[in-house]
Amino acid sequence: MSVAAAPDATALRASILTGERSCAQVVDGALAAIEARDGELSAFLSVEREAARERAARLDERHAAGETCGPLFGVPVAIKANMCMEGVVTSCGSRMLANYRAPYTATFVQRLLDAGAIVVGVTNMDEFAMGSSSENSAFGPTHNPWDVARAPGGSSSGSAAAVAAHMVPLALGSDTGGSVRQPAALCGVHGFKPTYGRISRYGLIAFGSSLDQVGPLARSVRDLERVLGVLSGHDPLDSTSLPLPPVEPERPEHPERLDGLRLGVPAEYLGDDLDDGVRRSVEAALECLVELGCERVDIDLPHTLHAIPTYYVVATAEASSNLARFDGVGFGARGEGDGSLQGMFSATRDAAFGDEVKRRILLGTFVLSEGYHDAWYGRALRVRTLLRRDFEHAFEEVDVICGPTSPTTAFPLGERVDDPLAMYRSDRLTVPTSLAGLPALSLPCGLAADEGGAPLPVGLQVIGPALADARVLRVAAAFEASTDHHERSPEGAGSER
Amino acid sequence: MSAEFERDGTAWISASTGTRWVPVIGLEVHAQLATQSKLFCACEVRFGAPPNTLTCPICTGQPGTLPVLNATAVELAVRVALAVGAEVAAESKFDRKNYFYCDIPKNFQISQFDRPYCTGGGIQLPSGRFVRLTRIHIEEDAGKAIHDRGDETLVDLNRAGVALIESVSEADMESPEEAVEYLEALKEIIRYVGAGEADMEKGQLRCDVNVSVRPQGEPWRTKVEIKNLNSFRNAREALEYEIPRQIEAYESGDETRFPRQETRLFDVRAGVTRTMRSKEGASDYRYFAEPDLPPLALSESFVERQRGLLCELPEARRRRYREELGLSEYDARVLTAVREVADWFEAAARLSGRPKETANWIANDVLGGLADPKIEATSIDELPLKPFDLAELIALVAEGTLHSTGAREVMGEMLRTGAAPRALVAERGLEQVEDEGRLEVWCREALEGREQVVADVRAGRIKALGAAVGPVMKASAGKANPRRVREILLRIIGEDE
Numbered sequence: 001m002s003v004a005a006a007p008d009a010t011a012l013r014a015s016i017l018t019g020e021r022s023c024a025q026v027v028d029g030a031l032a033a034i035e036a037r038d039g040e041l042s043a044f045l046s047v048e049r050e051a052a053r054e055r056a057a058r059l060d061e062r063h064a065a066g067e068t069c070g071p072l073f074g075v076p077v078a079i080k081a082n083m084c085m086e087g088v089v090t091s092c093g094s095r096m097l098a099n100y101r102a103p104y105t106a107t108f109v110q111r112l113l114d115a116g117a118i119v120v121g122v123t124n125m126d127e128f129a130m131g132s133s134s135e136n137s138a139f140g141p142t143h144n145p146w147d148v149a150r151a152p153g154g155s156s157s158g159s160a161a162a163v164a165a166h167m168v169p170l171a172l173g174s175d176t177g178g179s180v181r182q183p184a185a186l187c188g189v190h191g192f193k194p195t196y197g198r199i200s201r202y203g204l205i206a207f208g209s210s211l212d213q214v215g216p217l218a219r220s221v222r223d224l225e226r227v228l229g230v231l232s233g234h235d236p237l238d239s240t241s242l243p244l245p246p247v248e249p250e251r252p253e254h255p256e257r258l259d260g261l262r263l264g265v266p267a268e269y270l271g272d273d274l275d276d277g278v279r280r281s282v283e284a285a286l287e288c289l290v291e292l293g294c295e296r297v298d299i300d301l302p303h304t305l306h307a308i309p310t311y312y313v314v315a316t317a318e319a320s321s322n323l324a325r326f327d328g329v330g331f332g333a334r335g336e337g338d339g340s341l342q343g344m345f346s347a348t349r350d351a352a353f354g355d356e357v358k359r360r361i362l363l364g365t366f367v368l369s370e371g372y373h374d375a376w377y378g379r380a381l382r383v384r385t386l387l388r389r390d391f392e393h394a395f396e397e398v399d400v401i402c403g404p405t406s407p408t409t410a411f412p413l414g415e416r417v418d419d420p421l422a423m424y425r426s427d428r429l430t431v432p433t434s435l436a437g438l439p440a441l442s443l444p445c446g447l448a449a450d451e452g453g454a455p456l457p458v459g460l461q462v463i464g465p466a467l468a469d470a471r472v473l474r475v476a477a478a479f480e481a482s483t484d485h486h487e488r489s490p491e492g493a494g495s496e497r
Numbered sequence: 498m499s500a501e502f503e504r505d506g507t508a509w510i511s512a513s514t515g516t517r518w519v520p521v522i523g524l525e526v527h528a529q530l531a532t533q534s535k536l537f538c539a540c541e542v543r544f545g546a547p548p549n550t551l552t553c554p555i556c557t558g559q560p561g562t563l564p565v566l567n568a569t570a571v572e573l574a575v576r577v578a579l580a581v582g583a584e585v586a587a588e589s590k591f592d593r594k595n596y597f598y599c600d601i602p603k604n605f606q607i608s609q610f611d612r613p614y615c616t617g618g619g620i621q622l623p624s625g626r627f628v629r630l631t632r633i634h635i636e637e638d639a640g641k642a643i644h645d646r647g648d649e650t651l652v653d654l655n656r657a658g659v660a661l662i663e664s665v666s667e668a669d670m671e672s673p674e675e676a677v678e679y680l681e682a683l684k685e686i687i688r689y690v691g692a693g694e695a696d697m698e699k700g701q702l703r704c705d706v707n708v709s710v711r712p713q714g715e716p717w718r719t720k721v722e723i724k725n726l727n728s729f730r731n732a733r734e735a736l737e738y739e740i741p742r743q744i745e746a747y748e749s750g751d752e753t754r755f756p757r758q759e760t761r762l763f764d765v766r767a768g769v770t771r772t773m774r775s776k777e778g779a780s781d782y783r784y785f786a787e788p789d790l791p792p793l794a795l796s797e798s799f800v801e802r803q804r805g806l807l808c809e810l811p812e813a814r815r816r817r818y819r820e821e822l823g824l825s826e827y828d829a830r831v832l833t834a835v836r837e838v839a840d841w842f843e844a845a846a847r848l849s850g851r852p853k854e855t856a857n858w859i860a861n862d863v864l865g866g867l868a869d870p871k872i873e874a875t876s877i878d879e880l881p882l883k884p885f886d887l888a889e890l891i892a893l894v895a896e897g898t899l900h901s902t903g904a905r906e907v908m909g910e911m912l913r914t915g916a917a918p919r920a921l922v923a924e925r926g927l928e929q930v931e932d933e934g935r936l937e938v939w940c941r942e943a944l945e946g947r948e949q950v951v952a953d954v955r956a957g958r959i960k961a962l963g964a965a966v967g968p969v970m971k972a973s974a975g976k977a978n979p980r981r982v983r984e985i986l987l988r989i990i991g992e993d994e
């Protein structure tokens with residue numbers, strides 16, 4: 001496997017174990033890269049300099065003492081601002097939680113730490129994960145490292161940008177309708193949303209509970225596989241986490257080949273609305289997969305068209321309830337109001353939520369209201385079942401499904417802020433898999449120049465049936481090994497050493 | 498108010514119109530389950546702890562936390578369902594009931610809406626009516642908002658998340674007395690199966706009443722809900738106020754006064770109900786399936802295991818005590834009020850073979866001992882006195898060794914120390930004097946100077962004999978057998994004739 005100029009997490013850890021680098025040096029490198037680039041990119045909301053340095057020093061001592069080193073030993077990691085780590089500000093990109101320090105640590109963050117990772121900072125995001133560009137963050141947008149005038153995608157915007165700019169080799173994001181995969185595609189990095197329930201949600205601040213899934217962003221498939229092994233596995237604190245052990249990678253005899261694999265290509269994912277550059281890169285990637293031994297099968301996912309409206313009913317309904325707790329009573333911001341309790345609730349929520357969050361809370365409240373509940377929420381649940389069946393039928397004939405992750409490359413900041421529906425459509429190729437709870441991965445499959453501008457990354461999406469996370473990773477690894485797309489970095493990246 | 502009505506059975510007969518009005522009453526009862534920890538987190542459940550000391554990130558609704566269902570709560574809830582002959586659903590689900598209030602930290606309550614774990618069943622009231630149950634469901638309790646501290650509202654979340662069951666009855670009751678009977682019966686069942694203490698003082702049993710009135714034989718009219726009645730007395734008094742209020746409103750003929758669908762609160766001090774909110778302003782709870790909890794699946798073997806843990810229920814026990822053991826209704830009720838007492842009684846009665854005497858001793862002395870502050874026992878099982886010893890005492894009296902006065906003294910000592918009765922009797926010389934010679938000497942002394950007694954008895958007024966029995970008992974220090982004393986006195990009076 002070829003490795004990018006900047007070492008990935010797997011290589012970094014190996015070099016620490018051989019003594020080539022110390023944890024302290026690795027962390028200093030990451031902090032220096034953040035220092036150098038983040039003024040321009042705004043990927044981070046906070047950087048835990050002292051804590052990270054202290055932890056690196058302790059890890060170096062442990063290494064020197066001959067203790068066993070976990071699978072992410074010494075790896076600097078960024079976490080998204082909706083992930084709880086005791087004592088760290090977990091703002092969700094919102095004024096509501098601007099000063100909220102989590103009183104506990106998320107299961108998946110604890111697992112990162114137990115594996116030896118070093119959390120270096122908290123990344124920017126669309127407020128409460130609602131958005132596809134970072135422009136809904138209360139703390140200003142993150143800029144795409146490939147072109148700072150463009151959006152990095154969202155909502156895991158800072159995590160994608162931080163990995164793309166080589167500030168960290170690894171970051172966590174959360175994916176509700178594409179929030180890991182879409183920014184990964186737009187920033188030219190790898191992003192994986194595992195099967196729903198693979199990674200515990202305990203400590204992930206909820207947006208749409210039946211859709212939310214933590215997912216890693218990295219610069220190699222082997223890093224995704226490594227971190228999935230650390231984060232997955234049942235958690236008794238999350239009743240919806242799968243009662244299964246951590247994901248075991250597939251170890252085929254010829255990992256570079258995909259002979260006999262039936263590759264489904266849905267017509268709905270290659271429609272007229274695709275950017276030409278995206279189409280060219282994805283078609284080339286599909287050909288490459290065929291060369292690796294895949295048998296291409298054209299398939300239909302007939303309900304794809306309904307995925308966006310269905311998603312915006314289901315996710316907003318759950319969000320309206322999940323976000324009800326932010327009322328000024330127990331934690332977070334508090335407004336004054338007219339002195340009554342209801343007045344305080346209203347004042348707090350009016351002042352501390354941004355427009356998009358309010359829009360979605362109103363939408364979610366509406367679709368659950370008496371008299372509308374069945375026509376909207378009830379119907380959305382039924383369509384969700386149909387979408388799920390689309391995939392079930394497809395996976396009777398194929399082993400994986402591939403297509404683009406995003407219909408466009410990174411779009412200019414400001415282009416879609418006044419058109420929420422255009423913004424919602426950015427996710428139309430990632431939302432169906434979220435509704436179906438399936439594992440899906442985005443990895444770089446080329447660069448496309450937009451109107452004579454700078455070349456921008458395109459993401460290939462690899463989708464598997466439920467629980468086939470390892471198969472998705474294997475397909476992505478074979479593709480990665482046969483191309484060099486993942487080695488392309490934006491200018492200025494890689495100054496971390 | 499009720500002075501204007503004559504009551505005949507369940508009918509309230511109007512003095513002015515002669516109409517026979519019959520109330521229609523249904524109850525919704527919240528009962529706390531006797532779990533050690535809360536329904537969805539590990540926090541301890543305890544009454545009277547300092548505010549907000551029994552809380553954690555989960556029950557304070559911190560963002561990112563998730564509920565995990567307490568298995569014991571389900572076991573206890575299922576036992577109640579089985580005890581009322583209800584059907585336990587093989588699969589039910591949890592739902593979110595959304596509303597804003599400062600005492601529910603998430604601003605939604607996890608409850609069961611359209612698919613509760615328990616449907617049907619019913620309770621036989623001692624007075625004869627069978628009250629059907631609509632359903633029972635599991636839900637979490639709210640915290641407590643305290644409004645009486647100046648301008649501030651304080652919130653105590655110790656109770657937030659405590660496991661409750663809510664039992665909803667059909668509107669099968671027709672009088673305040675039946676409503677109270679139902680409450681008592683339900684409380685008894687909950688205590689008997691060990692599902693809860695159902696102590697109203699501690700807020701472990703709370704009830705809402707639905708009530709309407711109708712002329713006998715006519716269709717139901719608009720029902721009014723009276724909320725949060727926290728004692729049996731409140732429930733009765735609220736109904737005794739509300740029923741004539743509704744009848745008078747109808748009889749006034751003024752339609753603006755007719756009862757409307759509304760929620761009223763009972764003002765304990767004033768003894769009246771007042772409008773809290775009308776139906777038009779009622780909340781829309783926007784129920785939807787709780788996405789953080791999987792459906793609740795209860796296997797047949799689980800349900801059967803709980804059935805095996807049920808004991809004979811109080812109503813069945815009372816019937817057996819009356820019909821098979823010949824106890825009075827009163828004694829049966831006293832003995833079955835608490836399950837441990839009934840179990841204790843049955844053990845003692847089996848040993849003594851004299852259920853009536855056993856019942857008398859328990860009702861008059863043993864339960865009194867429990868109330869004695871000098872005896873440190875909070876339940877009958879903690880008393881030093883054991884069923885075997887009571888049976889011994891009863892045997893001593895029955896065989897004539899011990900006189901009832903002496904027995905009472907022995908009992909007092911047994912309650913305090915748990916000493917064996919035979920040893921006590923010997924130690925204190927309390928055996929009854931059966932020696933004819935000594936008894937005759939005392940009798941002759943007693944008759945000396947009591948010529949009037951002798952004359953009265955000879956004239957057939959046997960009752961007069963008592964005046965001579967007393968002195969004999971006194972002379973014997975209570976050890977004489979009074980039955981023998983009477984026989985000897987009668988013989989002496991007869992001899993001298």
Ligand SMILES: [Zn+2]
Pocket residue numbers: 535538539540551552553554555556557658
């Ligand atoms: Zn708790």
